[in-house]
Ligand SMILES: [Zn+2]
């Protein structure tokens with residue numbers, strides 16, 4: 001089995017990994033590079049058989065819907081089947097802007113898989129496993145061919161609401177894994193231990209108790225966190241969002257409602273001016289985004305009783321030219337309340353111990369060498385983008 005990481009051996013994001021058996025070739029993810037620069041455009045990936053006809057690619061599998069894994073989907077040659085999680089597919093379709101008909105058609109045609117149910121593509125046997133991440137419906141892939149097995153983790157963590165399930169799943173994985181391709185986003189910030197999503201939810205409760213009007217700035221597609229925020233609102237107060245956010249919450253309830261009360265019965269009110277007297281009277285937690293519409297709404301409420309919770313990565317706020325500081329200044333007080341979507345270094349070690357692979361290949365990291373430092377007794381192979389590695 002051959003592995004080629006086209007991008008992501010020495011950077012966070014822009015992912016594309018090729019897995020090749022003696023007869024079949026597939027790609028995992030096709031993402032945009034990440035940057036904090038304004039109007040940044042990712043370099044296009046050029047992959048034989050995927051973006052041109054000089055070769056063959058039997059399928060492209062997506063670990064999840066973040067742009068750094070899916071952003072270059074439109075560059076994939078027509079006719080190559082796409083695979084993704086069923087909820088991820090619906091969320092992607094719901095977030096597409098207008099004038100994207102060809103992309104929409106492509107995603108509508110994507111095939112879906114379910115966690116734990118393997119399928120064949122050529123002579124590759126693929127088993128997807130649902131994992132915890134800040135994008136819901138994210139997957140690891142166990143890929144078997146030529147008598148070898150490799151596990152590609154995608155982006156994952158163990159400190160979210162489904163972290164325990166992810167740990168359990170890894171415990172039950174009895175397969176002997178030859179190569180583990182593991183994300184290492186946090187390897188460049190080794191000394192930090194993230195707060196759990198459960199702790200974050202507790203903090204939200206604390207702010208709801210202190211302030212009558214709580215505005216929250218959070219990625220709309222971080223749907224599990226938003227479910228948790230809605231559940232933190234006590235009876236008598238409103239959980240408010242707009243139509244767009246409401247649709248995303250309906251999707252998670254439809255797909256996952258039966259699996260846990262966390263995704264069920266989300267009591268939301270869609271913002272409408274007619275309800276303003278009620279909102280003023282009872283108080284609320286409101287999901288907002290940085291735009292003129294929400295600026296106008298925030299100004300309708302007494303600032304001394306309002307707080308803004310900033311629930312995004314701090315880099316977006318501090319980036320040169322960011323409009324976020326100005327938005328936060330709409331209310332006199334704001335607090336940062338966020339936790340990483342990525343496994344901590346300690347959890348990366350835990351996963352490596354559980355899987356016990358012969359070879360470990362770090363990806364999605366700007367400090368792959370750090371994996372050697374934290375796992376000194378392991379066979380860590382640091383690849384370069386585009387290099388072919390045979391297991
Ligand atoms: Zn990523």
Ligand SMILES: [Zn+2]
Nearest residue numbers: 064066135155
């Ligand atoms: Zn991600």
